[in-house]
Amino acid sequence: KAGVTQTPRYLIKTRGQQVTLSCSPISGHRSVSWYQQTPGQGLQFLFEYFSETQRNKGNFPGRFSGRQFSNSRSEMNVSTLELGDSALYLCASSLGGGGNQPQHFGDGTRLSIL
Amino acid sequence: QQQVKQSPQSLIVQKGGISIINCAYENTAFDYFPWYQQFPGKGPALLIAIRPDVSEKKEGRFTISFNKSAKQFSLHIMDSQPGDSATYFCAVSPRSGGYQKVTFGIGTKLQVIP
Numbered sequence: 192k193a194g195v196t197q198t199p200r201y202l203i204k205t206r207g208q209q210v211t212l213s214c215s216p217i218s219g220h221r222s223v224s225w226y227q228q229t230p231g232q233g234l235q236f237l238f239e240y241f242s243e244t245q246r247n248k249g250n251f252p253g254r255f256s257g258r259q260f261s262n263s264r265s266e267m268n269v270s271t272l273e274l275g276d277s278a279l280y281l282c283a284s285s286l287g288g289g290g291n292q293p294q295h296f297g298d299g300t301r302l303s304i305l
Numbered sequence: 306q307q308q309v310k311q312s313p314q315s316l317i318v319q320k321g322g323i324s325i326i327n328c329a330y331e332n333t334a335f336d337y338f339p340w341y342q343q344f345p346g347k348g349p350a351l352l353i354a355i356r357p358d359v360s361e362k363k364e365g366r367f368t369i370s371f372n373k374s375a376k377q378f379s380l381h382i383m384d385s386q387p388g389d390s391a392t393y394f395c396a397v398s399p400r401s402g403g404y405q406k407v408t409f410g411i412g413t414k415l416q417v418i419p
């Protein structure tokens with residue numbers, strides 16, 4: 192069974208640009224969550240999607256947005272990029288249905304802002 | 306606010322020794338306590354998880370000890386091996402509210418030296 196796939200693996204952007212990251216969950220998983228990982232802040236929850244609906248959102252500005260498609264694939268968008276957005280962005284999928292479901296992570300997209 | 310406090314942030318253990326990582330939480334509404342293991346360049350992977358109705362769970366060399374009254378839980382790695390060198394994250398998740406909202410600790414970088 193294929194794992195969670197994130198593309199691209201690496202991305203370099205400049206301030207003010209926007210970026211779209213993609214996540215393909217494990218087949219059959221309906222919940223997709225996104226996290227930002229930085230050395231100083233650890234893993235911080237961005238948002239979670241289930242059946243194309245955002246169920247939960249973390250404390251990030253509106254520049255961070257996402258969506259989920261009918262096949263459960265998800266995209267995350269960051270507009271007006273800032274230097275502080277440099278991070279590893281991780282996607283995790285789970286079967287869905289509640290907060291006690293084990294999450295399966297992809298290997299992330301490393302975003303660098305110049 | 307920091308909902309889960311993890312310590313230490315770094316740990317060096319000799320091969321064959323016991324590695325111990327501690328986490329403390331504040332909100333009694335949490336009822337799922339997973340531990341994740343992350344190797345460089347990879348996403349976190351679920352290692353072991355516990356629910357508050359048990360005080361200990363063991364899987365191979367990995368054991369979670371849970372103290373509900375103290376709101377603390379810890380990961381013990383017995384007979385630590387160099388291959389265990391990784392970053393470990395504890396996490397907490399609320400009672401099922403129909404959505405994922407996992408909060409992670411800051412992480413512990415474990416180095417097992419031969």
